[in-house]
Amino acid sequence: MELKKVGMVLADISGYTRFMKMHTMSLLHAESIITELLEAVIDRSKHPLALSKLEGDAAFLYAVLGENEQAAAQEILQQTLAFFEAFTAKERDLIACDSCMCDACRNIEKLKLKVVLHSGEVALKQIRQFEELAGEEVILVHRLLKNTIPSKEYILTVIASSG
Numbered sequence: 001m002e003l004k005k006v007g008m009v010l011a012d013i014s015g016y017t018r019f020m021k022m023h024t025m026s027l028l029h030a031e032s033i034i035t036e037l038l039e040a041v042i043d044r045s046k047h048p049l050a051l052s053k054l055e056g057d058a059a060f061l062y063a064v065l066g067e068n069e070q071a072a073a074q075e076i077l078q079q080t081l082a083f084f085e086a087f088t089a090k091e092r093d094l095i096a097c098d099s100c101m102c103d104a105c106r107n108i109e110k111l112k113l114k115v116v117l118h119s120g121e122v123a124l125k126q127i128r129q130f131e132e133l134a135g136e137e138v139i140l141v142h143r144l145l146k147n148t149i150p151s152k153e154y155i156l157t158v159i160a161s162s163g
Contacts, residue, residue: 001125005069006133007076008119008141009049009061011041011083014112014152016057019104026102033094033108040090041083041113048072049079052133058145062133065119073119080115080155087113112153116144119158 013034020030034057041059042051048063065072094108120137144156 001123003121004124005065005121006062006119006124007048007065007073007117008122008133008138009076009080010058010116010118010141010145011061011080012058012114012116012145013037014114015110019107019111026104029100029102030104033104033111036094037087037090037111037113040086044082044086045079048075050131052131060133062122069119076117077157080117083115084113084153084155114145114149114151114153115155116141117155117157118144 016034019034020027038054038057038059045051045061048066049061050063052060052062054060063072063076091108091111094105098105118137118141120135120140122133122135122137125132125134140158144158147156149156
């Protein structure tokens with residue numbers, strides 16, 4: 001186990017719970033849609049970002065910041081912006097395939113992407129083949145998703161004060 005300063009990205013699909021509840025009759029299509037949208041986001045990630053884990057309708061990614069934190073943070077932000085492009089492109093593709101008239105397929109446009117960006121010191125630990133992040137900063141980035149921002153599509157960044 002070691003302590004590292006990392007940048008964390010939590011990309012979450014807005015409207016997932018309602019989407020799933022409304023579309024229990026078309027559960028397989030609803031899950032397929034969520035999977036394709038998440039895969040589009042994940043496929044846009046590259047070094048220095050690594051996928052830590054999937055969390056239902058969210059992908060938790062991180063990057064060790066290293067010596068040049070500013071450059072790493074800039075790269076993380078650029079990739080995050082590309083996540084929105086990938087999500088929107090996949091959403092358009094799925095909507096364009098309008099051969100299915102189930103509730104899930106007819107309501108794809110109600111799904112949006114929200115992303116929380118945060119950095120801080122975390123414990124990186126190996127559990128079998130998985131690399132797990134732990135610590136207060138990891139808890140914070142997850143809590144920040146549970147906010148009162150009225151928009152369903154946004155990037156929320158946390159800027160910590162140094163002092």
